[in-house]
Amino acid sequence: MLKDMLTILGRQLRPAISMLIVLSVLTGLIYPSAITLAARALFPHQADGSLIESKGTVVGSELIGQQTSAPGHFWGRPSATSPQPYNAQASGGSNLTPAGEAQLKAVKERVEALRAADPGNAAPIPADLLTASGSGLDPHISPEAAAFQVSRVAKARGLDEAALSALVARHKEGRQLGFLGEPRVNVLMLNRALDSLAANADSAKGKP
Amino acid sequence: MQFANILTIVLYMVLLLGLAWPLGQYMAKVLEGKPCGLDRVLGPVERLLYRVCGVKPQEEMDWKGYALAMFLFNMLGFVVLYALLRLQGQLPLNPDAMAAVEPGLAFNTAMSFVTNTNWQAYSGESTMSYLTQMLGLTVHNFVSAATGIAILAALIRGLVRRETRLLGNFWVDLTRSTLYILLPLSVMFALALAWQGVPQTLGGAAKASLSEPVAYEITPSADDLKADPSLKPKPATATEQAITRGPVASQEAIKMLGTNGGGFFNANSAHPFENPTPLTNFLETLAILVISAGLCHTFGHMVGDARQGWVLLAAMTVIFVVFLSVCLWAEHTGVPQMAALTGGHGAGNPLPGNWEGKELRFGVTASALWATATTAASNGSVNAMHDSFTPLGGLVPMVLMQLGEVVYGGVGCGLYGMLVFAIIVVFIGGLMVGRTPEYLGKKIEAFDTKMASIVIMVPLFGVLLGTAWAVMTASGKAAIANPGAHGFSEILYAFSSMANNNGSAFAGLSANTPLYNLLGGIVMLTGRFWTAIPVLALAGSLAAKKSVPVSAGTLPTHTPLFCGLLIAVVLVVGALTFIPALALGPIVEHLMMLGH
Numbered sequence: 001m002l003k004d005m006l007t008i009l010g011r012q013l014r015p016a017i018s019m020l021i022v023l024s025v026l027t028g029l030i031y032p033s034a035i036t037l038a039a040r041a042l043f044p045h046q047a048d049g050s051l052i053e054s055k056g057t058v059v060g061s062e063l064i065g066q067q068t069s070a071p072g073h074f075w076g077r078p079s080a081t082s083p084q085p086y087n088a089q090a091s092g093g094s095n096l097t098p099a100g101e102a103q104l105k106a107v108k109e110r111v112e113a114l115r116a117a118d119p120g121n122a123a124p125i126p127a128d129l130l131t132a133s134g135s136g137l138d139p140h141i142s143p144e145a146a147a148f149q150v151s152r153v154a155k156a157r158g159l160d161e162a163a164l165s166a167l168v169a170r171h172k173e174g175r176q177l178g179f180l181g182e183p184r185v186n187v188l189m190l191n192r193a194l195d196s197l198a199a200n201a202d203s204a205k206g207k208p
Numbered sequence: 209m210q211f212a213n214i215l216t217i218v219l220y221m222v223l224l225l226g227l228a229w230p231l232g233q234y235m236a237k238v239l240e241g242k243p244c245g246l247d248r249v250l251g252p253v254e255r256l257l258y259r260v261c262g263v264k265p266q267e268e269m270d271w272k273g274y275a276l277a278m279f280l281f282n283m284l285g286f287v288v289l290y291a292l293l294r295l296q297g298q299l300p301l302n303p304d305a306m307a308a309v310e311p312g313l314a315f316n317t318a319m320s321f322v323t324n325t326n327w328q329a330y331s332g333e334s335t336m337s338y339l340t341q342m343l344g345l346t347v348h349n350f351v352s353a354a355t356g357i358a359i360l361a362a363l364i365r366g367l368v369r370r371e372t373r374l375l376g377n378f379w380v381d382l383t384r385s386t387l388y389i390l391l392p393l394s395v396m397f398a399l400a401l402a403w404q405g406v407p408q409t410l411g412g413a414a415k416a417s418l419s420e421p422v423a424y425e426i427t428p429s430a431d432d433l434k435a436d437p438s439l440k441p442k443p444a445t446a447t448e449q450a451i452t453r454g455p456v457a458s459q460e461a462i463k464m465l466g467t468n469g470g471g472f473f474n475a476n477s478a479h480p481f482e483n484p485t486p487l488t489n490f491l492e493t494l495a496i497l498v499i500s501a502g503l504c505h506t507f508g509h510m511v512g513d514a515r516q517g518w519v520l521l522a523a524m525t526v527i528f529v530v531f532l533s534v535c536l537w538a539e540h541t542g543v544p545q546m547a548a549l550t551g552g553h554g555a556g557n558p559l560p561g562n563w564e565g566k567e568l569r570f571g572v573t574a575s576a577l578w579a580t581a582t583t584a585a586s587n588g589s590v591n592a593m594h595d596s597f598t599p600l601g602g603l604v605p606m607v608l609m610q611l612g613e614v615v616y617g618g619v620g621c622g623l624y625g626m627l628v629f630a631i632i633v634v635f636i637g638g639l640m641v642g643r644t645p646e647y648l649g650k651k652i653e654a655f656d657t658k659m660a661s662i663v664i665m666v667p668l669f670g671v672l673l674g675t676a677w678a679v680m681t682a683s684g685k686a687a688i689a690n691p692g693a694h695g696f697s698e699i700l701y702a703f704s705s706m707a708n709n710n711g712s713a714f715a716g717l718s719a720n721t722p723l724y725n726l727l728g729g730i731v732m733l734t735g736r737f738w739t740a741i742p743v744l745a746l747a748g749s750l751a752a753k754k755s756v757p758v759s760a761g762t763l764p765t766h767t768p769l770f771c772g773l774l775i776a777v778v779l780v781v782g783a784l785t786f787i788p789a790l791a792l793g794p795i796v797e798h799l800m801m802l803g804h
Binding site: 004005008009012013014015016017018019020022023024026027028029031032034035036038039040042043046047048049050051052057058059060061062063064066067068069070073077083084085086087088089090091092093094095096097098099100102103104107108111124125126127128130131132133134135136137138139140141142144145148175176177178179180181182184191192195 | 212215216219257260261262263272273276277280281284285288331333334342343344346347349350351379382383386391394395398399402403404405406407408409410411413414415416417418419420422424425426427444446449450451452453455457458459462473474475478479480481484485486487489490542543545546549557558559560561562563564565566567568569570571574590591592593595596597598599689690691692694714715716797800801804
């Protein structure tokens with residue numbers, strides 16, 4: 001029995017080693033390299049990480065959220081990455097049970113902070129502004145969460161609420177193909193548009 | 209749930225079952241060694257591969273030879289992967305300067321990928337070099353899946369063939385599964401993912417300058433605190449965002465198709481670079497189950513009776529839809545205490561449901577669908593944090609793993625697990641009427657039933673003993689993130705996942721410790737090979753038998769009655785084994801939530 005096994009083992013050793021090498025080269029080197037070349041040729045922007053450049057410097061990725069806390073910017077979802085929020089080298093969620101004390105305490109604090117930042121706003125707070133995303137890098141908020149923040153941002157920027165709501169509406173993405181996923185707003189793209197809108201308004205005011 | 213959400217679920221089921229049929233027929237041709245179309249292009253590659261490796265494709269193996277070749281190949285793969293993890297710091301393609309992986313973690317990770325588990329005790333973006341991701345992890349994503357298909361092919365041949373010892377050639381099954389099934393599907397899928405925004409680059413992390421600097425605190429490490437307890441957190445400010453990238457699309461594709469699930473990034477498919485849009489999410493969810501569902505038809509085709517495949521697929525689909533409904537209901541209902549803080553229940557709430565740990569672009573429905581699919585199959589990737597699901601929403605993925613990963617299940621291994629359950633069903637049926645049971649014309653005798661029992665029992669022992677060990681040790685309990693019943697759920701989930709080769713996690717558990725790395729590695733090893741080898745022994749025993757003609761006393765195995773019996777046996781075995789443990793975890797947590 002044992003001798004049989006050893007004979008088979010001896011006979012299969014060469015195929016086992018060479019199969020491992022050959023399949024490793026095929027699936028571990030040739031396949032990813034071919035996809036890299038093809039992706040670079042066909043979709044260069046996406047292959048590089050959908051990076052956004054401004055005046056020659058990279059300012060972020062369309063797909064990766066950033067932390068904002070100034071009242072004049074729209075805020076994204078709470079991020080549980082460490083040590084800093086939206087750390088794109090250490091993705092992850094809070095992993096808190098939603099029924100637990102720690103989570104309820106965190107949510108209460110977030111409610112208080114949002115209320116304190118905009119005392120006049122009594123609208124219900126959408127859940128995405130109170131819960132950490134799975135990746136900690138979620139680039140989106142719901143259109144409801146953007147609408148909730150309009151009054152705060154308008155006040156901080158001295159902008160007209162209606163104009164700001166129109167800007168938010170322009171950045172709303174519907175469900176993909178009409179039914180997939182949820183309607184959403186990309187916070188980084190919205191803030192960039194907001195910055196240039198505010199800059200235009202300032203320069204218009206500065207004109208004699 | 210809104211209309212668009214319901215449409216997503218319906219279309220998902222329609223596409224899954226619709227694609228399973230043609231894919232199943234195609235895979236049958238591949239495994240029977242017949243021309244499949246692609247061999248006109250890849251045939252020369254296949255023959256070259258055999259020549260280089262000294263494989264004689266016509267030379268078939270008995271079950272021992274097949275098992276030995278399979279085991280040898282996988283253990284060599286383990287050794288090479290372990291070496292690669294330990295040496296990655298000295299090797300090329302390491303733009304972000306990753307250091308060698310520690311021995312315990314390297315052991316666990318190598319075992320995890322060789323066994324098609326893809327449990328992640330590590331965080332991809334801060335641990336693995338690009339070379340490791342490609343030449344290590346991607347390779348095993350392919351070959352561990354191909355190994356599963358090969359073992360399934362051997363078992364089907366055991367059922368089909370009569371009075372022979374031969375089950376096929378492992379090297380041929382491995383090569384053809386990789387070359388004609390996994391590789392072409394991965395190429396197409398990887399390009400679709402890249403189009404939608406999944407990066408594919410060998411450039412290291414990108415540096416982005418932030419418009420608002422981020423103030424944060426650096427807490428001193430536990431070791432530093434031990435040396436000097438007076439250390440305070442240091443304030444720091446980030447003005448840059450370093451964005452980790454890499455050859456993601458190529459790995460993501462096979463990670464989903466091969467029911468592997470080990471992510472390029474720590475957050476797995478919740479990370480926008482692994483899963484950037486609702487469309488990629490839909491396609492990735494489809495990729496989790498499509499090969500496993502298709503293999504049911506492959507089975508029907510190879511045994512010459514399509515109904516035998518349909519009945520298994522029907523049983524899987526019924527269980528899947530029931531569990532999916534529970535998960536959708538639980539996650540859309542959310543947590544009452546949380547609803548009170550947002551907009552309350554009903555129309556006043558702008559965004560109802562449980563959103564903690566979920567990505568906005570997917571939403572609650574697509575997250576619950578993924579959680580159900582990834583644990584029905586032994587995929588184990590996540591697009592939302594299962595640890596942050598509601599108690600009953602988290603119970604669903606846990607139970608689906610504990611059923612033994614037979615609801616579609618892993619590529620190949622899901623169906624061979626389900627066939628083992630089918631053998632148990634005819635055995636029980638035979639006991640009821642007092643006849644020797646038969647399956648597909650093969651008498652099921654003592655040896656076969658013993659092997660089937662081992663296959664079902666080994667993972668059960670892995671889950672329960674592993675959990676028991678962890679909760680009895682201090683270091684096992686120290687890893688818990690959430691106190692109380694949920695903490696027990698985290699440990700139970702971890703061993704359910706590893707013993708059944710799933711790989712998903714209640715990720716709050718700090719599993720990168722010597723206890724979890726070592727115990728987990730052993731549990732994964734037994735869960736994979738102590739089921740695969742008895743399955744091959746069973747195949748050998750079945751192949752040697754004569755075929756008995758169908759008689760009036762034969763229990764037909766293509767009927768709704770058989771389908772119902774199969775569902776009942778799968779659920780009863782799971783329930784008898786795990787309800788006491790589940791009562792201590794998610795069930796008590798649910799009751800406490802309601803009584804709050």
